[in-house]
Amino acid sequence: SGDIFRSRPVMVNDLTTTHHHLCHLESTLPYKLSKLKALATADDDLVLPAQDFSQQAHVPSFEKYLEMYKRSIEDPAGFWSEIASEFYWKKKWGQEVYSENLDITKGKINIEWFKGGITNICYNCLDKNINSGNGEKIAIHWEGNEPGVDGFLTYNQLLDRVCQLANCLKDNGVKKGDSVIIYLPMLMELPIAMLACARIGAVHSVVFAGFSAESLVQRIMDCKPKIVITCNAVRRGKKVINLKDIVDAALAESSQNGISVGLCLTYANESAMKKEATKWQKGRDVWWQDVVSEYSTKCDVEWVDAEDPLFLLYTSGSTGKPKGVLHTTGGYMIYTATTFKYAFDHKPSDIYWCTADCGWITGHSYVAYGPLLNGATVVVYEGAPNYPDPGRCWDIVDKYKVTLFYTAPTLVRSLMRDGNEYVTRYSRKSLRVLGSVGEPINPSAWRWFFNVVGDSRCPISDTWWQTETGGFMITPLPGAWPQKPGSATFPFFGVQPVIVDEKGKELEGECSGYLCIKSSWPGAFRTLYGDHERYETTYFSAFPGYYFSGDGCSRDNDGYHWLTGRVDDVINVSGHRIGTAEVESALVLHPQCAEAAVVGVEHEVKGQCIYAFVTPNEGVAYSEDLRKSLVVSVRTHIGAFAAPDKIHWAPGLPKTRSGKIMRRILRKIASRQLDELGDTSTLADPNVVDQLIALADK
């Protein structure tokens, strides 16, 4: 399977003697840049920053980084409060900049930053930038699915639109602390809706518009929103997706379950569907365009405590029930703003485009909040990245003169397969920094991204982080140090990654194990909504004293970090996090499915794909129709992005005598590594394995 799949540590032999691990803050540098330069020609796995890039960068050298990093670890309160002081606070935080307990053996897990500080993130994104003279700067360039369809909003215009919606929400009874579900595609109305909630202290819960009605119901039942904001339909590529139908189904089911949502505010996206064609429930459904513009463009902000909740975002874990990750206001604000500024080397003249959807954390932190807090100009793209052809991204880059381009390895690999011609026919000379997120980027995709897309000029920020972390945790700072293709490199300011073994022992130097974080950082999530116990057991009990990420990681002799993927029952499909248990529950809900077991298998473009072993009910024959309807079951229970790529018929599943499914064996069968099945003697019925192998391509 080539190099694609996990990147491996690359050692730079000569450095081992001078190396000291930087997390331990030795006074000696891990290496000297001059020495690395000498090595660069000998070992092309080091990609050095161009001198002119480094000279203009926020962090121009590794020395500067170390100085800042050291301060951030030795004096987190001083480091972060200095940065926080650059933002607007109605009232400054109390004496303690932060307080934390990450040790479950010492009591309740608790993280607080800037407690007592009174602020508002919407004010800091919009009013603050306007007050400093940037009102006429473009905040959002919006590019529609169809080439030629576009629009923009200046910071002034964005504030007006946000205030109108905020007033409308208030008028409909939304108060501080209430939740609002937003089920919208990448229209400008999506960040507008997020900001409007933030302005009035409401807690937004954006649900990615690719989730099914049932997933939406689950989230509605959990957070009981006052209002759902959606649109009638959207075009993605050649497809039209009728979102309102999905919302209608979800609202009907929720109200049967006792949760009635009184208002469904629907944006009429007439490029995808006419108003007249939209199904309508009088009394509950209201067209956005009919009401919102009637409201004043002035709306006072609701000042909130730094620790008041900002948003909920559901993510997958190792059980069937999605987790409502809760982020609060102050720490998240400071953290997303700071990570954005440094990891992309953002300057006021930059034009920034992140291809992620606001339905995921990447869109929250790095389409909306982080960039707007920096007064950036952001491109928001509605459509599919390869529509009408695989050159669309570079067409958009040239059209808006994008300087910072942030995307996922899956898109890089897919465009790489389409051929260089689609890239090289565009200039791309505006590009300055490239970014990657979602999964480890394999070295060959990294090199293609670097050499072909970035013309070997643009550093790549391979940012490792998670929904839970709020912002970047391990990431290159462009220009500050040499890169190694496939490595997320070093920790961001204030972040102390540790790699531990099964027993929780911290490993030193060159090592490989479970990635944990010691101490809190401002952007950390504070709880799982309504289930603080699950928060504690999932993240803080495996290795007491640390936050456990769920990822494996190795560190090489130069201190570079290499993420190796999830170590739990979560699979990463095109950068989307999917719990195997969720897919299994969706499969067994099918009336003809007796049992199912799902594993992730390497996939050339998606990184991993979903491979399902299914045992139909007694007497039910294997058929193409059954296979199709099983896939439909997953689409309706979760969403199309979670549809299994392969259904493998299983007369039985390999189980231990105590009934536990041995996924290790299923993974080997799924990836056809049949000579690596290992010990099957502990299985209750070892014959199951031969049966499965016989059915592999049936």
Ligand code: WT7
């Ligand atoms: C999981 C988090 C954070 C935004 C997107 C996904 C994987 C993410 C990287 C990277 C290696 C990465 C991890 C992580 N991941 N970025 N640069 N290198 N792995 O957010 O849905 O919360 O998923 O994505 O496995 O745990 P998410």
